[in-house]
Amino acid sequence: MSAYGSDRSERFDCDVLVIGGGIVGLSTAYAISRAAPGTRVVVLEKERGPARHQTGRNSGVIHSGIYYRPGSLKARYAVRGAAEMVKFCAEYGLPYEVTGKLIVATERTELPRLHALVQRGRENGIPVRELGPAQISEYEPRVRGLAAIHVGTTGVCDYKAVAAQLAEASRADIRYGAEVTAVDRRPWGVAVRTATGAVVRGRVLVNCAGLHCDRVARLAGDEPGMRIVPFRGEYYELARPELVRGLVYPVPDPAFPFLGVHLTRGIDGGVHVGPNAxxxxxxxxYGWSSVHPRELAGTLAWPGAWRIARRHWRYGAGELRRSVSKRAFTEAVRRLLPAVTEADLRRAPAGVRAQAVLRDGTLVDDFLIREATRTVHVLNAPSPAATASLPIGREVARRALAHLG
Structure with missing residues (x-):
């Protein structure tokens, strides 16, 4: 018999209470329904629908996992998640396409990093083909580079549609417009109050609040040891999408979690260019005019934010320059696609990356999941979290169910 006695259904509104209706929270609910049918799950989402922030504001790429350190959660979950995402989309009739992508070196200084990516891809079990300039043109006639690699398992899909399907298939009680304002955690479970005054009681709490996950952790009485420092990803749309057949990326700088300005042909046929971070x-x-003084003050009060600024000011200056100058942004794109002009670029909606930063200024590189009493916190799940959402959801679900006992 449960330790909570025969009145369990009266004491609790659910077994697992999930905060956050993005793709990770919904994947967790979906995984619980598969692993433990009959487990009652409530998902609280402050917006009026699912996937309104990180999930619904990215370029829709199904990442291969080539960038991530072998053995890391990102590497394991991205490789596994890419295959599972394709299977999920096929099973539910959601739009997707496995396009492959090029990672292109345009300068000789980038060649060692490109070769390192080849080795990393092979260590992660990803099929990689090395290309010379003539072979680049076979894939992308308008793209120019000294060398490239082709990654065949990369694709695109509609993550908003995926999130909506996860919500339906999970059969969870999903409550929209339910912003969490207080958390009362006790040894027996948790009670959460929303902005409307409603109280929801659960036996286990799962924090998948994305951009607000550190705040929710502190509401629950846990010090996460990190803060979310938000970075805006600014995109353009290509007015001449015929210039690009698929996905084209520069060689990333391993010192940063961003992949650089790239070109992505989405599932709708349009080509997104960016992001600038x-x-x-x-x-x-989502724009320079979107200022939230209290949140900005919280970011500036975190020592790690200042240490990032001091450590990476040169990189940041370049990003800021491309943010305020369309000409500078165009120059960055022309390194890969010389035919692009300023007139070809039209502003597109921006996204925000929830980047976890430690007190010493370290950018958390891997997914970060921590546990406390009857609680699981997902504290760092930026890209490729959408790609990896199904295995991440299973891992979070496993931990949550273990707390149920």
């Missing part, structure tokens, strides 16, 4: 002035700061 700049500090956001709020957790949901």
């Amino acid at each position: 700049v500090p956001a002035l709020g957790r949901e700061g």
Whole structure:
């Protein structure tokens, strides 16, 4: 018999209470329904629908896992998740396409990093083909480079549609417009109050709040040891999408978690160009005019934010320059696609990356999941979290169910 006695159904509204209706929270609910049918799950989402922030504001890429350190959660979950995401989309009739992508070196200084990516891809079990300039043109006639690699397992899909399907298939009680304002955690479970005054009681709490995950952790009485420092990803749309057949990326700088300005042909046939990564002035700061003073003050009060700025100011200056100058942004694109002009680039909606930063200024590189009493916190799940959402959801679900006992 449960330790909570025969009145369990009266004492609790659910077994697992999930905060956050993005793709990770919904994947967790979906995984619980598969692993433990009959487990009652409530998902609280502050917006009026699912996937309104990180999930619904990215370029829709199904990442291969080539960038990530062998053995890391990102590497394991991205490789596994890419195959599972394709299977999920096929099973539910959601739009997707396995396009492959090029990673292109345009300068000789990038060649060692490109070769390192080849080795990393092979260590992660990813099929990689090395290309010379003539072979680049076979895949992308308008793209120019000294060398490239082709990664065949990369694809694109519609993550908003995936999130909506996860919500339906999970059969969870998903409550929209339910912003969490207080958490009362006790040895027996948790009670959460929303902005409307409603109280929801669960036996286990799962924090998948994304841009607000550190705040929710502190509401629960846990010090996460990190803060979310938001970075805005600024995109353009290509007015001449015929210039690009698929996905084209530069060689990334391993010192940063960003992949550089790239070109992505989405599932709708349009081509997104970006993102340019700049500090956001709020957790949901999707433009320079979106200023949230209290959140900005919280970011500036975190020592790690200042240490990032001191350590990477040169890189940041370049990003800021491309943010305020369309000409500078165009120059960055022309390194890969010389035919692009300023007139070819049209502003597109921006996204915000929830980047976990430690007190010493370290950018958390891997997914970060921590546990406390009857609680599981997902504290760092930026890209490729959408790609990896199904295995991440299973891992979070496993931990949550273990707390049920």
